[in-house]
Amino acid sequence: DAGITQSPRHKVTETGTPVTLRCHQTENHRYMYWYRQDPGHGLRLIHYSYGVKDTDKGEVSDGYSVSRSKTEDFLLTLESATSSQTSVYFCAISDQANYGYTFGSGTRLTVV
């Protein structure tokens, strides 16, 4: 399909536990992004990557870290999950900045 997959699709976890979400692409795109979607806020950028090992913070990065050790994978880690991190998380890829992204199908994370 679009060459981007997110895993898992759904996850329920307990407060205080670490969680890692994975984004995998087969398009060899340079740019990768993590967004969260919440009611009333649209999508907000958490972290992004502009190359292997090149990452930076977005608008709502507190409580999250990322890693990109190879072009195809971009991992989002919640070191100690909190209820405020209950959300739908979307990964996106782009082969050039300022062009339409391709989004993954999302991961619904519930922190109880």
Place this chain on the structure above:
Amino acid sequence: DQQVKQNSPSLSVQEGRISILNCDYTNSMFDYFLWYKKYPAEGPTFLISISSIKDKNEDGRFTVFLNKSAKHLSLHIVPSQPGDSAVYFCAASPSTSYGKLTFGQGTILTVHP
């Protein structure tokens, strides 16, 4: 501080009529604007974009208008079809930002047969 705002949470139109979705922004550094469409349980899909050097861009039934002086853009869908029913997000970016987008809250469009 919401830099991109979609003030209408929802819009309902009749099939065949025009749908107009609106978006306002406050950041003068934004010079690239996009619209995305999202169905439930799916990721957003890119619809159409416009750069600040233009005031209009068309793609089939979809036209985006940009009014830079008013910091306002709109998406027109003509004619509207039931399959257009979805959430529409506008997004904006400065051209030097590694493609980081700032999204509006979204507008739920319902097209009635």
